[in-house]
Amino acid sequence: MYGLGVLKGMAVTMKHFVATYMDDIHWLSRGGRYYNDNALQVRQSTKGKGVVTVFYPEEKLPVPERFRFVPFLVTDELEAGQQWGHDWCTSCGICAKVCPPQCIWIERGKQPNGRPKPEPEKFFIDIDICMNCGLCAEFCPFDAIKMDHDYELASYDRTTAHIHDKERLSKPISYWRSIAPKRADAELAAREFTQLSKSKKKSRGRDAGDEPEQEERIEAAKLRQLQYQGVLY
């Protein structure tokens, strides 16, 4: 019969229509289908039913830990009266070298005698150019640069507001812990592990001269494995 295909299609649309309203009713006594964080998680998952609309900006989907947006710099916690926490960044330059569009500028700190100091004097990221690739955070050996979760960076003037300097970039470690708790823990464990093997190495170096430290190399390799497996980041 001509038109059967169209009718069949209509039936599918009808099913969606009904499913959406049934879902509304289902959530009615559970806080409502919209503006309800619990409902949002379910609606967006594989268990969701009907057609989904997220009412942005009133409703926002939670982002996963690995979500990446323009990076920030990790600092120590602020102490009372301090304006900035101590930078974790040692201005080693790896992030600036790996950054694909080359949007990181770092001025290395100097000691009074002119020698380099492991601290950035200035640090800029041009967020217009940043492609949110996350390579800087992936390769920073000091966990000092991390990808942020704040994606609402629109502004009225790109020429003045879009070059983030050190002040704008710096955020305390507690912030990182709040947006990515699992990763922050894993990184902490990794740092402690490295610290431990370093101190072992030192004490051994004093006691037994410089023997080939096979054990340490194995441990380092294990750590690397952990990192690659995504257990440690």
Next chain:
Amino acid sequence: MSDTILEAPATGDQPVVFDNPVDEVTAALKERFTEFVADDTRPGYGGLVVSADKIVEVAEALRDDLGFNYLSSVTGVDLIEEDKMEVVYHAYSIDKGGDAMVLKVQVDRDNPVVPSLTPTYPGADFQEREAWDLLGIRFEGHPDLRRILTWDGFHGHPLRKDWKEPFFEEEAKPFGSRWPAGEVFRAEEKNVYGKNVQYPEGWAPSGAEYEAETDSYAGITYSRESTPGLKTEKVTVNMGPQHPSTHGVFRMALTLDGETIVGLKPVMGYLHRNHEKIGERNTFIQNIPYTDRLDYISSMSNNLGYVLGVEKLMEAEVPERAEWIRILMAELTRISNHLWALGFLLNDMGALQTPMIYYYIERELILDLFEATAGSRMMCNYMRFGGVAYDLPDQVRDQPVMDFLHDLVYDRLPRVLHQGDELVTGNEIVRARGIGYGYLSAEDAIAFSAAGPLLRASGVPYDVRRANPYSYYEHLDFDVAVRYNGDIYDRYLIRIDEMQQSLRILEQVLPHLKATEGASIIGSKPQYALRMPNAGEAYGRVENPKGELGYYMTAKRRSANPERYHVRAPSFINLTALEKMCMGHKVADVVAILGSIDIVLGEVDR
């Protein structure tokens, strides 16, 4: 490879493994054209160097006598140190599969003239225009050798090694100005014009040089004569660049007789940013996030093609779990791309939004997985040389990842395919608009170097995953989807078939992902400072959702940057056949035909 690999099934589809036919053909060519071909003896290189005046004959022999009838890629390389220009051809055998027959032609750099292969292989048309545009290689005998990606008034040929962009800083990244004494500046402010534009020396435009009206229709020739007996004239109409059906900024200059198409020229390049030049300035790892931006619907597979190419160059090993994750991501990408493509195809045929929205509910789930794994929904930047960047996450939304994948593969995706089938496959309007429109025969599809669903919907069962398997595809059990009518409707159906095959693959991948949980996902090379251990060339290719995506790369020993980096973009090359498919149809059909090719302008314009 551990024992978690599936045994090849005892009956049914045996994985097809081809003998490599290239050696045989190389020998045959050497015998036949003894004086005119020679092995490419540079360390790490392969293929044959052919003398320029014989290339057409060699190509014809390849096609007609030796079975290498599919000219996949044509590009150029600027060998500035030897003062030569090189044209590189990759040809395949559709029947036998296997590796590419690589041909090279070297000519004088100051006056690079090579006979055009377009009359022999129409699929070389746009690629030769691109090589002319970007490298300044003139193809003699090409019917319409104009610039294609840059604008007509562009000065110079930007992929030449001595061409410098207006905001040029250094030959290669990383730039010295970033560290240790980095002072921020905006590149655009350094330019004398304050804009990212460079003008020829001594150029003082008066406004009269550029005949906008005629120049923008260059390449279109038609006579005013029209249907006999009727007082009509042919007219030329622009569709696009701003047109909802073009899926981006893309223009078609149509010549119409009444409402019937009698000529069509695609005009592209509005999104051109010279991906390849950027790629040659980048270090190897810096290119990975850039490949995301080619076909931005399928960034995972774009990554895959690129890392496969680099892995060939550096001979990296990939751990087993990483391979399974790669296949998982590549096949999910295929499904998400096809859902997208079908949504838009139906949209273009008048099924506004409804099927699209239904498809996207599921596509959203796939993107959720990508986001939880790689950190971004579409710009995944996930593959690394010798593995992947991260393991699968513990959870996607509130669900353990394996449960999530299980639901996706066994419940949600099969359901949407079935439901999509009910919704539109039998729909009378879709059938009326699809069946018989935009016909492309199997011979034409091969001649036009069409790839992917476009090729297979015309009855050519060619799929890189089978013909030249990479990763673990030869161990997986799946069929190459093929349809025989070569029209819009078959291109709709074949995408559904392909998604079903992808689901079949995913069902085989899931147990391996479970079995290899916790295993290593990457070899242990530090990648940010990768230096290529060997000189040479490599061509990494994958069956992307839109067709064969190839990366041609050459590198010097110990170099941190590719010397030449070329992308064989399936969307771009598939457009070569657009005019052929549209001839004789009506304006409204052009929209549907274009939708059935499934292009992404990020990849067309590069």
